[in-house]
Amino acid sequence: MKIGVIGGGAWGTALAQVAAAGGDRVRLWAREPEVVDAINATQRNPLFLPDVALSPEIRATTEIGALGECDAILVVTPAQHLRGICAQLPRHDTPLILCAKGIEAGTRKLMSETARDTCPHAPIAVLSGPTFAHEVAAGLPTAITLACEDEALGQSLARRLARPSFRPYASTDVIGAEIGGAVKNVLAIACGVVEGAGLGQNARASLISRGFAEMTRFGLARGARAETLAGLSGLGDLVLTCSSTSSRNFSLGKGLGQGRAAADLMADRRTVAEGAFTAPVLIEAAREAGVDMPIAEAVDALLAGRADVRAVIEGMLGRPLKREH
Ligand SMILES: NC(=O)C1=CN([C@@H]2O[C@H](COP(=O)(O)OP(=O)(O)OC[C@H]3O[C@@H](n4cnc5c(N)ncnc54)[C@H](O)[C@@H]3O)[C@@H](O)[C@H]2O)C=CC1
Numbered sequence: 001m002k003i004g005v006i007g008g009g010a011w012g013t014a015l016a017q018v019a020a021a022g023g024d025r026v027r028l029w030a031r032e033p034e035v036v037d038a039i040n041a042t043q044r045n046p047l048f049l050p051d052v053a054l055s056p057e058i059r060a061t062t063e064i065g066a067l068g069e070c071d072a073i074l075v076v077t078p079a080q081h082l083r084g085i086c087a088q089l090p091r092h093d094t095p096l097i098l099c100a101k102g103i104e105a106g107t108r109k110l111m112s113e114t115a116r117d118t119c120p121h122a123p124i125a126v127l128s129g130p131t132f133a134h135e136v137a138a139g140l141p142t143a144i145t146l147a148c149e150d151e152a153l154g155q156s157l158a159r160r161l162a163r164p165s166f167r168p169y170a171s172t173d174v175i176g177a178e179i180g181g182a183v184k185n186v187l188a189i190a191c192g193v194v195e196g197a198g199l200g201q202n203a204r205a206s207l208i209s210r211g212f213a214e215m216t217r218f219g220l221a222r223g224a225r226a227e228t229l230a231g232l233s234g235l236g237d238l239v240l241t242c243s244s245t246s247s248r249n250f251s252l253g254k255g256l257g258q259g260r261a262a263a264d265l266m267a268d269r270r271t272v273a274e275g276a277f278t279a280p281v282l283i284e285a286a287r288e289a290g291v292d293m294p295i296a297e298a299v300d301a302l303l304a305g306r307a308d309v310r311a312v313i314e315g316m317l318g319r320p321l322k323r324e325h
């Protein structure tokens with residue numbers, strides 16, 4: 001049994017480690033030759049996950065064709081690169097487990113919709129939940145949603161990836177799992193702003209709650225199930241990333257809240273803060289669906305430099321009073 005992983009960032013590397021811990025031989029495609037060389041020579045990924053000793057069962061490659069012999073592939077490149085990567089896959093019928101959290105700019109498509117465009121014959125699953133890569137790679141416990149419309153395949157993939165400290169819960173709600181992961185990144189930026197601007201713990205909890213209301217409205221409009229949004233891939237991941245500077249999105253927001261410009265914070269960063277790319281396309285998609293998402297709108301305005309922190313906070317607090325539900 002050989003499992004493929006596409007993407008040698010922190011999360012792809014951590015998932016390769018999970019797969020290898022279950023006895024799978026793992027073929028990891030990474031874009032950076034220095035990552036491939038380091039993993040093969042030293043069992044380390046110094047660029048994206050430096051503190052973890054990796055399994056020797058993980059063999060890295062820059063040749064995507066080398067994943068042709070894998071019987072399932074975890075696709076872990078950032079959301080905006082998914083289409084390009086899927087187009088290069090050596091086979092178009094291998095089950096794909098999509099792990100990026102985002103919405104494609106331009107098309108407004110979820111990851112499963114983008115993958116189906118390029119690989120219409122590949123069975124698709126989505127893996128998403130509260131999973132900081134460094135904790136998973138260190139073997140600390142967590143639970144995660146594995147969503148697949150084909151219930152039998154989903155359960156078999158969940159069993160294949162399950163480890164004593166890594167518990168996939170099967171679901172058939174692919175759209176719900178994707179929307180939770182994509183929207184929480186934008187909301188994590190907002191919570192970072194709250195932290196950076198020193199607005200306090202009450203404000204953060206209020207924002208998580210009202211953000212979850214936005215996620216739910218948008219998700220239901222796009223066909224997600226409410227219980228998925230309230231589960232690991234929605235509320236679970238939202239609480240995680242809205243509470244810690246281990247989140248790249250939260251950290252980006254914290255910088256914005258301290259008054260730094262988005263362009264400066266984004267310049268030269270090697271790691272990805274997906275919420276920055278999702279925010280503009282999310283608000284386009286929300287407007288298209290007739291869904292009100294004021295927090296996501298505020299994050300987008302801050303990122304685009306259309307408003308400063310003070311104006312955004314005043315705007316949020318000055319909104320007309322309304323019913324909670
Ligand atoms: N790091 C984490 O804790 C978690 C990350 N994720 C998601 O996994 C996805 C990947 O994130 P990470 O592994 O954290 O990335 P990372 O921030 O550690 O590394 C950046 C990744 O982007 C890749 N990349 C940059 N430019 C590219 C291009 N032009 N084409 C293809 N790939 C390119 C790099 O090769 C590298 O793999 C994101 O959607 C993220 O939201 C999901 C769960 C946990």
Ligand SMILES: O=C(CO)COP(=O)(O)O
Nearest residue numbers: 129130131132247248249
């Ligand atoms: O998605 C994540 C944890 O579940 C990682 O969050 P960040 O991308 O904000 O670091």
